[in-house]
Amino acid sequence: MEGFGKAWFTSNIKSASKRVFSGGWVYLLSISFFGILLLIGIGAGIHALFIAGSRHAYATSREIPVALLIATYVFFVVASTGLCLVSSLGHIFGVENFQPLAKRCVYLSIITILSGFLVIGLEIENPFRMALYNVISPNFSSNIWWMGTLYGFAVVFLTIEFILLFNEANHHKAVIAGFLGVITEVAANSNLGGVFAMMNGRPYWYGPYFPFYFILSALLTGCAFIIFFFFLAHKAVNKEPLMEKTKTALHAVSKLTLLLLAIIMILTAWKVLTSSVGGPAVTTALSVLTGGPYAFNFWAIEILVGMVIPFVLILASKGKNLTVMFIAAVMMIFSIFFTRVDMVVVGQIVPQYFDLGVVEYSKLHTYSPSVHEILVVLGGTGFCVLAFLLGEKVFSGFADAPRTEIIKEKTTAIAGAEEPT
Amino acid sequence: MKNPFNDKNFLESPCDAERRKFLKIGLKITGVLAGGTVLSLISDIDRAYSLDIFRDQYPYKPHYAMVLRQDRCIDCKKCMTACVSTNQVPDYGWRTKILKRELPAAVDQKWDFIPILCNQCNNPPCVRTCPTTATYKDKTNGIVQMNNKKCIGCKSCIMACPYDARYYNEEKQAIDKCDFCFGSRLSTGSHIPACVEACPSDVRIFGDLSDPASRVFQLVHQLQKPVWVLRKDVGAKPNVFYMKD
Numbered sequence: 001m002e003g004f005g006k007a008w009f010t011s012n013i014k015s016a017s018k019r020v021f022s023g024g025w026v027y028l029l030s031i032s033f034f035g036i037l038l039l040i041g042i043g044a045g046i047h048a049l050f051i052a053g054s055r056h057a058y059a060t061s062r063e064i065p066v067a068l069l070i071a072t073y074v075f076f077v078v079a080s081t082g083l084c085l086v087s088s089l090g091h092i093f094g095v096e097n098f099q100p101l102a103k104r105c106v107y108l109s110i111i112t113i114l115s116g117f118l119v120i121g122l123e124i125e126n127p128f129r130m131a132l133y134n135v136i137s138p139n140f141s142s143n144i145w146w147m148g149t150l151y152g153f154a155v156v157f158l159t160i161e162f163i164l165l166f167n168e169a170n171h172h173k174a175v176i177a178g179f180l181g182v183i184t185e186v187a188a189n190s191n192l193g194g195v196f197a198m199m200n201g202r203p204y205w206y207g208p209y210f211p212f213y214f215i216l217s218a219l220l221t222g223c224a225f226i227i228f229f230f231f232l233a234h235k236a237v238n239k240e241p242l243m244e245k246t247k248t249a250l251h252a253v254s255k256l257t258l259l260l261l262a263i264i265m266i267l268t269a270w271k272v273l274t275s276s277v278g279g280p281a282v283t284t285a286l287s288v289l290t291g292g293p294y295a296f297n298f299w300a301i302e303i304l305v306g307m308v309i310p311f312v313l314i315l316a317s318k319g320k321n322l323t324v325m326f327i328a329a330v331m332m333i334f335s336i337f338f339t340r341v342d343m344v345v346v347g348q349i350v351p352q353y354f355d356l357g358v359v360e361y362s363k364l365h366t367y368s369p370s371v372h373e374i375l376v377v378l379g380g381t382g383f384c385v386l387a388f389l390l391g392e393k394v395f396s397g398f399a400d401a402p403r404t405e406i407i408k409e410k411t412t413a414i415a416g417a418e419e420p421t
Numbered sequence: 422m423k424n425p426f427n428d429k430n431f432l433e434s435p436c437d438a439e440r441r442k443f444l445k446i447g448l449k450i451t452g453v454l455a456g457g458t459v460l461s462l463i464s465d466i467d468r469a470y471s472l473d474i475f476r477d478q479y480p481y482k483p484h485y486a487m488v489l490r491q492d493r494c495i496d497c498k499k500c501m502t503a504c505v506s507t508n509q510v511p512d513y514g515w516r517t518k519i520l521k522r523e524l525p526a527a528v529d530q531k532w533d534f535i536p537i538l539c540n541q542c543n544n545p546p547c548v549r550t551c552p553t554t555a556t557y558k559d560k561t562n563g564i565v566q567m568n569n570k571k572c573i574g575c576k577s578c579i580m581a582c583p584y585d586a587r588y589y590n591e592e593k594q595a596i597d598k599c600d601f602c603f604g605s606r607l608s609t610g611s612h613i614p615a616c617v618e619a620c621p622s623d624v625r626i627f628g629d630l631s632d633p634a635s636r637v638f639q640l641v642h643q644l645q646k647p648v649w650v651l652r653k654d655v656g657a658k659p660n661v662f663y664m665k666d
Contacts, residue, residue, distance in 0.1 A: 016606035041556020055513065062514070062588045133553035133571045144577050145552035201546055201583030201655050240654055244582060279654075352585040356651070358520035358535060361585075 019393040034386040041379010045122025048372040057372040068369040069123035071341040076116030082222020083109040088182045097252035103398040111387035119380040143194035152187035157181035188371040204285040205347045220260040228327035237392045254319035306335025427622035435475030459612035483629035485564035485658040493622045503619035514588040516599040539599035541585035547578035585654040
């Protein structure tokens with residue numbers, strides 16, 4: 001690998017800046033928009049934590065202590081695990097069809113974790129203490145400690161992998177870093193599920209369902225993110241036709257998406273069925289989700305928009321019609337976000353002493369997000385999209401040698417067409 | 422040949438059977454008003470608190486516990502006032518509270534008052550979930566305590582607590598909870614928490630559960646009246662017990 005000298009650094013910064021500023025006015029406008037969104041989100045979070053106080057600025061309470069922001073964190077980090085896992089199928093586990101996804105997926109995996117960290121950093125009351133006491137006073141029986149620490153390590157491994165992926169000579173080292181990245185991502189994701197699954201005082205969450213569900217849901221989210229961002233990268237940002245091998249990869253991703261959608265549908269059905277025969281706290285939570293204030297979210301957004309319609313669309317696209325696949329991916333991502341919010345809030349909506357029949361805990365809790373919370377979510381989203389847009393230009397569309405390959409592919413196609421039959 | 426196992430007398434003496442039957446009838450009657458399931462009341466008495474092996478396993482010395490004689494509570498809220506002033510509890514939080522339950526079918530008292538507070542569990546879900554050990558089980562006395570400077574405010578302990586005993590205190594920049602007044606009173610020489618001292622009807626009995634001479638020990642280990650805990654199904658092994666006088 002070339003040395004990372006000052007000259008190398010300066011020349012790369014210069015050429016990357018040139019690529020960014022020559023992206024066209026729509027691109028620059030998008031960068032500005034998402035950059036402003038990021039700044040507004042950070043500003044709202046800082047204002048909430050350090051000026052107004054989260055009790056006043058956020059809609060969380062003693063009864064529902066975590067809500068939209070934790071759901072957003074879960075959304076981003078689960079997406080990161082999914083992106084890492086799907087990309088690892090190719091360049092780590094050797095499934096050829098998935099190999100062209102590597103670089104962009106690893107990059108997306110890094111920026112989605114960072115988006116999650118940004119949101120949780122603006123949710124936790126004392127983020128600076130977290131940085132210190134997570135290290136000097138760890139609780140090894142805490143799933144939150146493991147989750148945070150493992151996701152932290154995952155960022156490091158994925159970043160090393162990403163750097164190494166740019167030089168073919170380092171491929172072996174990249175595979176090792178990537179393998180460590182996958183292990184830490186999966187372990188972190190599993191512990192994230194464990195945060196909820198180990199809450200023995202919250203019957204809706206308690207049990208082995210969520211760690212298992214989170215892994216599969218991560219894969220599905222990863223697939224949706226891949227289709228979404230690959231489509232945007234090629235059609236909107238780089239405006240280059242997809243290479244054949246990328247098309248094949250996306251075809252494979254669409255097949256995997258169908259399988260995962262089917263599994264998630266079965267899992268969701270069983271979650272509903274088993275909850276319907278649980279104790280009062282579980283059945284009440286279920287009735288809130290399926291027949292109460294969250295029924296629209298569940299039936300319309302989670303089931304219809306997030307599972308049934310995307311399944312039909314991807315089936316109809318046959319993994320080749322990218323526009324249809326993109327629409328399905330948009331629907332899935334939108335739905336998965338609400339699925340996370342529903343899971344986090346519905347798990348806390350039944351009061352702790354509901355069974356006791358006392359006046360104070362006789363009504364279900366309610367939650368509506370505050371403006372500050374929504375702005376922080378938009379800030380996290382702004383960071384994710386901004387980092388994606390910048391990444392596409394800074395890393396030249398994540399291609400090894402895109403122009404040459406396209407030309408080569410076109411030449412082969414022309415030569416093939418001219419051959420006598 | 423007659424199967425000896427079908428003969429009740431083979432398994433237990435008539436005296437034991439009568440005693441158990443009588444006890445169960447009593448528990449069923451009182452259990453209805455106590456509010457818990459009758460089955461859980463009986464099982465609490467029979468399995469948990471009367472066994473000598475359980476007494477031997479109290480891991481702390483003193484093993485602080487509280488017995489709440491629920492039917493004595495008149496909802497005067499003096500315990501809450503004392504707690505607020507002793508521990509500087511802000512108006513948006515509470516460490517102890519009295520819950521009200523309406524009993525329309527009851528022939529006499531139509532309301533039941535149930536004081537609640539941190540149950541100082543032996544198997545505390547809040548301690549397990551805290552990422553930085555900001556909340557911990559005191560190795561000497563078993564009180565679930567807070568080390569405020571380590572609290573990152575992730576609120577996972579609030580989520581984990583089955584007794585709604587925690588809230589985020591803005592002034593302390595940490596989670597706040599009942600510590601049996603350890604910080605404000607016990608550590609400075611007092612023997613009882615403020616709520617216990619303030620209660621005019623002697624609802625709250627506080628003491629060392631591992632000491633056979635203490636009132637909490639005697640109330641928890643007697644067999645005549647049912648003793649129960651809240652949310653027993655969670656398995657947190659609370660040290661706050663409930664009974665009727």
